[in-house]
Each structure stands twice: as C-alpha cells, then as structure tokens.
Amino acid sequence: MSTILDVSKAAGVSVATVSRVLNGKGQVSEATARRVLSAVEALAYAPNVSARNLRLNESRIILIVAPNITNPYYTHIIAGIGKAAHRMGYSAFLCTTEGDRAQTEGVLGMLPRRQADGAILLATEREAPWLLPYAEKYPLVACSEYDPALGVPRVSIDNYAAAREAMAHLIWLGHERIGLVSSENQYISTRLRYEGYRDALCEAALPLRADYVRLGDSDYSFKSGFDSAAQLLSLPDRPTALLCISDMLALGAIASAREMGLRVPEDVTVVGFDDVEHTTMFHPHVTTVAQPCAGIGERAMALLEGAISRSGPPRETLLPHRLIVRESSAPPSGSPGQGR
C-alpha cells in the first residue's frame, strides 16, 4: 500500500506538492502536476481516508437512520438521499434500527466519534426528547416524521392536508361511513392524518365514531391492515370506505375484504398512502396519496449539507403530495354515485 510519501519520492517532489496536485489547491506548475499524476498512476496510490479525516476532522459520511428497509416507502427515500449525497461528495451510511431507541443511539454514537458528519432520521417519534442532546451537538435532519420540539430541519409532505384531500375524495364519492385504518405508532404523520380525517368528517357534518378508527401494530404491516380491516368490516353497520394511512395497510385491508367476500371497490372502497409499487401489482389498483419519496430524500440531504457546512437556522420544508385515483375507490353501493 503506497502512501503520499512514496508518490512524492517517485515524482521527485515533496508531499505538500503531491497533496496540492491531488486536491487542486495552491499553485503547481503543469509539468510538476503531470509528474505527480503519473507517479500516482504508477503506484496505484489511493489516499488513506482515515488520515485525511483525522487531519480535517470530518468524515464525509452521513448517516441514514431508518427503522427498516423492507417498506418500499423508505427505500425510495433512501435512494433519493443516496443520490443527492453522492452528488455532494458524501457517502451515505445506512443503518436500520427496528425503531429501537438503543439501536438508534448506537448508530448516532458514530457522530461523537467523528465517524459521520451528520444524520438523517427517517422515522422519529412525535416526542423523542432523548434525541435533544444529539440535536444540539450534531447536524441532524428529520425526514417524513419529526418531533417539533427538537428544532432540527425537517422535510415532509403536508400530512394534514393530504388526509383531508383523501377524505374529500371519499366524501365527494358519497361515502358517509368512513373507517380509518391507522397505527398505534407515535409518528406525527399518524396524528396529523387522524386530525385531517376528523376535521374532514366534522366539516361534512358526519359523525366521528370511535369504533371506526383502528390502531394496528406500530409498523405498517400488511397483516396489521388485514386485521384492522377485518374488525372494521365486521361491524354491524360497517364502513363503506376505509382510509388507510399506508399502502401496506391498504393492501392488507383489500386482502381482508376479499377474504370476507366483499368486493373492492363495489362493496368497500379502500384508499392508501405513499404510492409504493405494490399498489399497481394487483387489481384493484389502489387509490392512494402519492408522496415524492425521492424528492423528500434529496431535499433532506440538501438540508443536512446546509446544517453541516453553514449551520443556518433549521428550516421546515413541505413537499407536494398528490392524490392518485385508481380502481379501489368508487361510490358506495346503493348510492346514485358521482362517478369517478
């Protein structure tokens, strides 16, 4: 393994000159630069990153802290972050935590050890005061979910508006008994979507019924959606539409309805959130609120870069969502229907 000293000897110059050539800083004559470059080539020299990092006190690595990578929603955001990071000369270190605090802290330990310059948190809970010490000392960005009290830059869609929009669609179709397939997790999006659901009902003068709201497992699993829908659809006056706060839940809900002999959308309308690929794999294709995942990821990285180098004031960014009407939503049966 050759070092910068080997290169300098081979090129007949000092290490300073080699460094200058390689980093394009300072003045170096063209002839010298050529000699250095060919020595680098000949020795297959690659700079030792540890040494550089030690000297510069940076790592050019950013952390992506995600609960898992099985939900395609996360993977798309991660892809967006990775792309932007690469463009900015950073490497992205992906860590999965299973939503576990200890694991998250383990990962964030890379920050004080100067193993990473900053972190993007993909799913922090609505109240996570234990993150405060990190938020105060290191560049952090919250992606999709956040704790408002943390005061870190964040990027997400307008979850309240998105939920209201999805509800507007259902109400416009003529649905009056609308169930909410949610989760017992502590994400702020869950809360905001609930509020959107509640306020939309209220504004349409429809009752908010506690038995129409189900909180499944804390992750957005297919099974959770399946079970919640099973419960809701076996109510005596079952909902004619289900608003699911994630596509995975919606898919589970559809499977569940099927299992109960109900047709989607003829007997039950199902609407999801996120627009992951699976929504169009099987019929009925799922009506859903699309999130610009890649864009969210890229923006998060941009915010982090800002926090690392300029450390301006934390900024909140809202990206646009979009309701995509597909096959799983229709007017309730027996209604005149307002078409689709």
Added chain:
Amino acid sequence: MSTILDVSKAAGVSVATVSRVLNGKGQVSEATARRVLSAVEALAYAPNVSARNLRLNESRIILIVAPNITNPYYTHIIAGIGKAAHRMGYSAFLCTTEGDRAQTEGVLGMLPRRQADGAILLATEREAPWLLPYAEKYPLVACSEYDPALGVPRVSIDNYAAAREAMAHLIWLGHERIGLVSSENQYISTRLRYEGYRDALCEAALPLRADYVRLGDSDYSFKSGFDSAAQLLSLPDRPTALLCISDMLALGAIASAREMGLRVPEDVTVVGFDDVEHTTMFHPHVTTVAQPCAGIGERAMALLEGAISRSGPPRETLLPHRLIVRESSAPPSGSPGQGR
C-alpha cells in the same frame, strides 16, 4: 470535543493508561481504571475513530454491495449480514449499484483507501474478470451469485438441485408443458436453474422447447414476469405450468394470467423462487423455493470475517433450500391429478 489527552489529564494518568483501560489490554490497577472511567464519563469522551483506524490500519467497516434494495430477497440477506456484522464488531456499509460496473468499482474504491476492510458482493455476474484485481488484493465474499473464476469464498443455495426439485414437483403433478420464466441477466443462478429445468425435462422424457423459455429484463421485475407470462400463455399450445426463477416474476406471471382470464392454479400453475413476503399477500399464495436469506447473509459475513483476519483458503458454502407448496400449483386441468 475531548480527546484521550484531556481524559488522561483529568484522571491524572498518561494517555497510555487511558488507552489501556479503554481497550482492556495490559495491566492497570483497579483504582486507576476507576479514575479513568469516571473521567471518560465526565468528559463524555468518545474515541476518534479516524485516529484509531489510522493507527491500526483497519476500519472495522465492511461493504455490502447490492444492485438495489427494492427486492426483498436482497433486504433479507442484508439484514442477515448486518446482524452478524454487528455481533462481530463491524459496521456494515450498504451500497446500491444498480448492477452498474462503474458504480461497483466506485464503491470498491473504499478498499484501497482503507475505508473498509472487506466487501460482500450480492450479485456478481457469472463472468466478471474485472473484479479479479480486487479479489486478489482484498477480502471479498460472493453472496448468492458468483464468478467461479474469481476464487473468492462464496455462499449460496444449490440452485441446480433447487430447480430440479421444483420441476420434480411440477412433473409429479402431471404437467408436461412447462414454461420457464427467466431473465437475460448473467447470474450463475440463472444458468444453473436453467440447467436444472433442462435436465429435469430430459430425465422425464419431456421435450425442451425453445419457445417455452423466456428471458425477461435483466432485473427480476414484476413487469418482466408479467410480459414473459403474457407471451408464453398466448402460445397456441400454451404451457400448463410456469417455473419462474424469482417470486417477483411469479407474481407478475400470476397477474398476467389473471389478466388473460386464466385461473391460477386451475388453468396455469405458477411456481416461484425465494419466498419473499409478497407470495402470501394475495391469493393464490405462491408455491416457491424458499432460500434461507438471513442465514445466507450471516454465513457470508462469517466467511468475510475469516478472510479479513485469517485469510484461509476460499470456501464454498451451500445452504439448504426448501420447496414450499402453496396454492398456485395444482395438477393440469383435464388430468386425473395426483393431488397436492
């Protein structure tokens, strides 16, 4: 940010002693150790990893080089690697390459720069001579796919035997016209599964028909399975069964059959590979060859650890697969049927 020197001063000892306490090497009296530890606590000291890496000439980081993280097959292997890596005191750096050679080389560049100690390659092509220089210089392990000429440790299932087993199932059910939904990629598993398909047909005295074999896109996309199946199922004497070399392809094939008005398994049997979650999300649940993904990942990490520290001879490991018969396979219609 405090350093080991700060700690040593606070504890009234030398840096050597602090280091010894922290690494548990050498002799240190209990009393001194306590003083050091409380100083560490008080200063919230965390060792600078760059400095340590520079000194020790290692990074305790391993690379996971995967084409993408959207296929759950990969994510499960990755999870297995991550788990084992953590247990061994390594961090796993996940990189996606989209199967692109330039991107892969970009990632592997972390090896000469001493940014990583070794790499696990998740999907190398059957012939990848350009990897040889890396294989010669750095600890590499091939996972699932490999180039036999590279001479690196590898772990996978016995793809040939697995394909034959799936075929045996189909033939036993009574199928005589069996199509292969494959991919034009250059993975060795694709080749081996094809050979298993071919030899099984041959042994059962069934013809090997070129028009029954379709190579879709180089990735295992849903769409690719959809299109391939559409082609196969519109042949005049269409296959009664489709062997798909990935579950995603199988799901696409099932969707495609449905679209054509064919019932699965009554009109067409479909068998997949991998056993990803999606196989049981919708009916018919997919008959598939399960791979021990997490186990493959863990074993890969174990092999890599061996290559990094002991550098013994490269070893090949085969892990057991298992055929899981579900709803998507049945005897061909019009056959007496041998049950399931």
Added chain:
DNA sequence: TAGATTGATGTAAACGATTACTGCGGGTTG
C-alpha cells in the same frame, strides 16, 4: 542481601494526510 521478577505506569514514536510558514529565484516598479 544481591539479583531477578513482576506489576503499574509513563514516554515517545509511529500511522498518513493537510497546510501554515518559509524560501527562493526572477520580474516589476518607482
């Protein structure tokens, strides 16, 4: 009691890069 052993600790030299200084020729300027 001299010499050897052992335990506990300190000193200082690496590891490989970056970069603030410094030095040196040669051209410009008043």
Added chain:
DNA sequence: CAACCCGCAGTAATCGTTTACATCAATCTA
C-alpha cells in the same frame, strides 16, 4: 537600483490514537 511581488515548492507541525520500550518500586528467590 532597491524594494517588492509572485509563482512555485519544500519543511515541519499537527490531527488523536496505539503500543513498544523504558522506568521504577515492591516483592520474591537463593
């Protein structure tokens, strides 16, 4: 012609660890 500037390149300090070696006191051995 002296003073200055500028382009180019070298010297050496520095980043924070680890660890071989040195030191020294206390204990043991013959």
